[in-house]
Each structure stands twice: as C-alpha cells, then as structure tokens.
Amino acid sequence: xxxxxxxxxxxxxxxxxxxxxxxxxxxxxxxxxxxxxxxxxxxxxxxxxxxxxxxxxxxxxxxxxxxxxxxxxxxxxxxxxxxxxxxxxxxxxxxxxxxxxxxxxxxxxxxxxxxxxxxxxxxxxxxxxxxxxxxxxxxxxxxxxxxxxxxxxxxxxxxxxxxxxxxxxxxxxxxxxxxxxxxxxxxxxxxxxxxxxxxxxxxxxxxxxxxxxxxxxxxxxx
Amino acid sequence: xxxxxxxxxxxxxxxxxxxxxxxxxxxxxxxxxxxxxxxxxxxxxxxxxxxxxxxxxxxxxxxxxxxxxxxxxxxxxxxxxxxxxxxxxxxxxxxxxxxxxxxxxxxxxxxxxxxxxxxxxxxxxxxxxxxxxxxxxxxxxxxxxxxxxxxxxxxxxxxxxxxxxxxxxxxxxxxxxxxxxxxxxxxxxxxxxxxxxxxxxxxxxxxxxxxxxxxxxxxxxx
DNA sequence: TTTTGTGAATTGCTTCACAGCA
DNA sequence: TGCTGTGAAGCAATTCACAAAA
Numbered sequence: 001x002x003x004x005x006x007x008x009x010x011x012x013x014x015x016x017x018x019x020x021x022x023x024x025x026x027x028x029x030x031x032x033x034x035x036x037x038x039x040x041x042x043x044x045x046x047x048x049x050x051x052x053x054x055x056x057x058x059x060x061x062x063x064x065x066x067x068x069x070x071x072x073x074x075x076x077x078x079x080x081x082x083x084x085x086x087x088x089x090x091x092x093x094x095x096x097x098x099x100x101x102x103x104x105x106x107x108x109x110x111x112x113x114x115x116x117x118x119x120x121x122x123x124x125x126x127x128x129x130x131x132x133x134x135x136x137x138x139x140x141x142x143x144x145x146x147x148x149x150x151x152x153x154x155x156x157x158x159x160x161x162x163x164x165x166x167x168x169x170x171x172x173x174x175x176x177x178x179x180x181x182x183x184x185x186x187x188x189x190x191x192x193x194x195x196x197x198x199x200x201x202x203x204x205x206x207x208x209x210x211x212x213x214x215x216x217x218x219x220x221x222x
Numbered sequence: 223x224x225x226x227x228x229x230x231x232x233x234x235x236x237x238x239x240x241x242x243x244x245x246x247x248x249x250x251x252x253x254x255x256x257x258x259x260x261x262x263x264x265x266x267x268x269x270x271x272x273x274x275x276x277x278x279x280x281x282x283x284x285x286x287x288x289x290x291x292x293x294x295x296x297x298x299x300x301x302x303x304x305x306x307x308x309x310x311x312x313x314x315x316x317x318x319x320x321x322x323x324x325x326x327x328x329x330x331x332x333x334x335x336x337x338x339x340x341x342x343x344x345x346x347x348x349x350x351x352x353x354x355x356x357x358x359x360x361x362x363x364x365x366x367x368x369x370x371x372x373x374x375x376x377x378x379x380x381x382x383x384x385x386x387x388x389x390x391x392x393x394x395x396x397x398x399x400x401x402x403x404x405x406x407x408x409x410x411x412x413x414x415x416x417x418x419x420x421x422x423x424x425x426x427x428x429x430x431x432x433x434x435x436x437x438x439x440x441x442x443x444x
Numbered sequence: 445t446t447t448t449g450t451g452a453a454t455t456g457c458t459t460c461a462c463a464g465c466a
Numbered sequence: 467t468g469c470t471g472t473g474a475a476g477c478a479a480t481t482c483a484c485a486a487a488a
C-alpha cells in the first residue's frame with residue numbers, strides 16, 4: 001500500500017540519510033545491505049528504517065535485505081532527485097561564495113546555475129561554479145528570466161536577515177517553488193512554497209543546551 | 223515544576239527560535255509579547271510555546287504576556303549562552319573560510335577563537351575573524367592546547383567527508399565536548415559528545431520531496 | 445478583558461513482535 | 467536460518483480547554 005497518507009516529516013528527513021549511506025555502500029562495492037546494517041551506520045533502529053520505507057512500498061527481499069543499487073534508484077525517485085535539477089542562489093556574500101564553490105550537492109543531483117545579488121559592484125562578475133561552468137552574477141531583477149530559462153524550482157537564500165523577507169518574496173514572484181534559507185528568521189511567504197531553515201546559531205545553541213544540562217545532571221565540578 | 227524530566231528535543235530546538243524572535247522584538251523596542259504574538263511570528267501555536275516554556279518554570283504574567291528582556295535573560299541561561307563561549311573550527315576550506323567571516327553567531331554569544339587545518343601550506347596564515355581579532359591557522363595537532371587555553375567546549379567541523387570521522391576523534395581527544403558537523407555523514411564518536419548535523423544536500427532533498435509530492439497530489443499539468 | 449499555566453484528550457511517531465518468504 | 471513488512475502496543479508530542487491571575 002503505497003498511498004500518500006501524509007508522510008511524517010521525520011521520515012522524509014531520514015530518507016536522505018538512507019540515500020547518503022547507500023551511496024557510500026555502493027562506492028565500497030557492497031551489493032546488498034539490511035535494515036540492521038543501515039541502522040548501525042546511522043544510529044537508528046532497524047524497525048524505524050523498515051517502517052520509513054514501508055510508506056513508499058516494498059523494497060526489500062526477505063532473507064536477503066535490500067539491493068543497494070535498486071534502493072538508491074527508488075529513493076532518488078521518491079525524493080525527486082532521479083533527474084538533475086537546477087538551483088539558483090541569491091546573496092553573493094561570504095556564505096553565498098562558499099556555497100557556489102561547494103561540490104557537495106552536485107553529487108546529489110543539484111546544479112547551481114545562476115547567482116544573484118543586488119550590489120551593483122558585483123553584477124557582471126564572472127566565476128567558475130563547482131562544476132567548472134562559468135557563472136555571471138546577475139541583478140535580482142533578472143531572476144524570473146533565469147527561472148524560465150533553466151526551469152529552476154529551488155533557490156538558496158544567503159542575504160542578510162534584514163533583506164531576507166523581501167528577497168524571498170522576489171524569489172517566489174520569479175517562480176521559485178522552494179527555498180533553502182540561511183538567514184536567521186522565519187520567512188512569511190506563500191504557504192505553498194516550502195522553506196527549509198539552516199541557522200548556525202540555532203545549532204550551536206542546541207549543543208550548548210545539551211552541554212549545560214548534561215553537567216547539571218551529574219558530572220562536572222571536581 | 224521546573225524538574226529536568228527529559229526535555230523533548232523539539233522543544234529545545236524551538237527555544238532558540240524564541241530567543242531569536244525576542245531579540246528582534248527588543249531591537250524594535252517592544253517591552254512585552256505574548257505566546258500568540260510569538261506563535262504568529264514563528265508559525266507555531268500559542269499553546270506550544272507556553273508548554274515549551276513550562277518545562278523550565280514560570281516566565282509569563284497572566285493578562286500581560288512575557289516581558290521581553292526578562293525572557294531573553296532566562297532563555298539564555300537555559301541554553302547556556304548567558305556567558306560568551308569560545309568555539310574552534312577545523313577545516314579551512316571554502317565553507318570554513320566563509321564561517322570564520324560570518325558574524326551571525328557572534329551576536330548569539332559564540333566566539334570563534336581558533337582555526338585548524340592539516341594542510342601545511344595553510345599553517346601560519348593569518349586573517350581577521352568576524353570580530354576583528356587576528357587568528358592564525360594552526361595544525362590539527364595543536365588543538366588540545368587551544369582547548370585548554372581558551373576553555374573551548376564546542377567545535378565546528380568543516381573538513382571533507384573522508385577525513386571527518388578521524389578529525390572528529392581528534393577533536394574529542396583534544397577535549398571538545400560538542401561538535402557542529404558539516405560533513406555529510408554520521409559520526410561515530412564518544413556518545414557523551416553531542417553532535418549536530420548540517421547537511422546542505424539533505425535540506426535540498428527535503429524541498430525536492432515536498433515539491434514532487436505536492437504536484438503528485440493535485441496541481442501541476444496545465 | 446486578556447493571557448498564562450496545566451491537566452486531559454488527542455494526535456502522531458516509534459518500537460515490538462511475529463507471520464511470511466527466501 | 468535470516469530478514470522483511472506490518473498490525474498492535476507503547477511512548478512522545480501537540481492541542482484543547484479551562485481555572486487562576488492581572
């Protein structure tokens with residue numbers, strides 16, 4: 001029963017981890033794996049993995065486990081990364097610059113094909129993306145054209161917080177359908193446009209909290 | 223009842239968002255706020271916010287709401303960011319470089335004070351951190367010394383995936399007590415050391431999934 | 445009024461445990 | 467035997483709804 005009866009968001013998050021682990025196994029020439037092996041590698045229970053996959057159909061072979069290549073293909077299809085997709089980025093500051101040079105998501109089916117900024121001094125600047133493809137920085141007002149030209153669906157937002165909301169609106173108006181936001185605030189745009197948040201400080205605070213409560217509950221103080 | 227009977231991790235994640243929103247309110251000279259107002263700004267229910275805060279005691283004033291300054295101080299205390307804390311970074315590649323220049327977490331109580339790499343060509347290079355403080359890149363083997371000297375608790379890991387596990391071990395051995403990991407893999411180190419994961423590709427895949435299922439469930443196809 | 449804090453009810457997620465298949 | 471897929475059980479998180487306070 002592969003019905004789409006609302007997939008837990010935690011499940012979707014883990015699918016990416018399964019895919020990532022499977023790619024590693026494939027690189028190591030493993031042909032098959034099991035929910036136990038995946039669980040050990042990712043710090044999850046085998047039952048969790050089987051349940052997650054069960055939302056999307058039957059993937060495994062009792063007594064055998066999962067065929068690595070087969071599961072990779074099916075997970076890519078589920079995540080919508082079976083075809084490469086083009087991505088744009090807005091905000092060519094420090095972080096934006098680092099991400100354009102980052103090869104990490106090229107491996108996973110995403111290609112950065114257009115970069116925007118509203119600083120006149122940057123417009124027209126050329127540089128080579130991680131793929132080697134030359135990219136020219138364009139003004140924000142050119143976004144709609146690029147979205148059409150490259151069939152872009154996803155955008156990465158790396159502008160300062162004060163501008164983020166307005167630029168996010170520009171992105172949506174230009175046709176971007178999902179946003180990966182690095183600015184430290186909650187965006188209020190068309191609710192049909194999913195937004196994923198990456199906030200450095202929030203993550204550091206998680207760690208800080210776990211450290212303080214860990215010491216409050218036992219060890220520390222010699 | 224402010225007992226520490228296992229705080230839901232989702233609650234802890236949201237505390238950071240509350241703090242962030244409160245800092246914004248303070249900048250706009252708001253003196254008080256309410257669970258409704260915070261909820262609207264962050265896309266959460268008022269009840270959720272009250273429940274989250276209730277784990278840690280009583281913060282609000284019936285009929286009034288929450289005093290912004292007061293709640294900021296108490297949240298900082300809970301998160302362990304009431305005192306500034308020093309942080310190190312390992313891996314001075316593109317991403318590492320961008321993060322050392324990033325001022326975002328300075329505002330939130332974290333200070334980057336030491337940077338490491340194992341590339342001999344980089345060792346000794348000097349640059350100015352976001353604070354303006356000059357930092358010299360050191361070899362990974364110098365970590366333990368820096369941890370002692372600056373009382374460092376948290377480390378940011380931005381080395382390539384192949385080296386990440388080994389470097390994470392070095393960090394833990396050097397005394398780092400929590401790791402913010404940007405390498406796309408699950409780290410297996412001392413389970414007493416909390417790890418927070420930031421994987422770009424995983425986030426893009428979340429968005430990709432939500433796009434494909436959204437179109438599978440209705441709209442699209444003109 | 446308004447708004448908090450909180451037990452109770454609900455919803456959602458994870459783990460268990462076993463039937464079925466290789 | 468080994469392993470998946472899955473209903474049922476158990477646990478966790480969220481929302482509800484209202485008493486108490488300003």
